[in-house]
Amino acid sequence: xxDINLDLNRIQNxxxxxxxxxxxxxxxxxxxxxxxxxxxxxxxxxxLSIPD
Numbered sequence: 001x002x003d004i005n006l007d008l009n010r011i012q013n014x015x016x017x018x019x020x021x022x023x024x025x026x027x028x029x030x031x032x033x034x035x036x037x038x039x040x041x042x043x044x045x046x047x048l049s050i051p052d
Contacts, residue, residue, distance in 0.1 A: 003025070004022075004025075004026075004029075007021065007022040007025065008022070010022075
């Protein structure tokens, strides 16, 4: 979360390159969170067996 705050501070200071990096990093973070959520849902429904 601190990385996101640092990126936002840079963006607010007007660095368009930082905006592009922030968007890329945010997309990657969302992708990872979605994957983890989907795995948790499958595991919860008993359709996926992954050790804790």
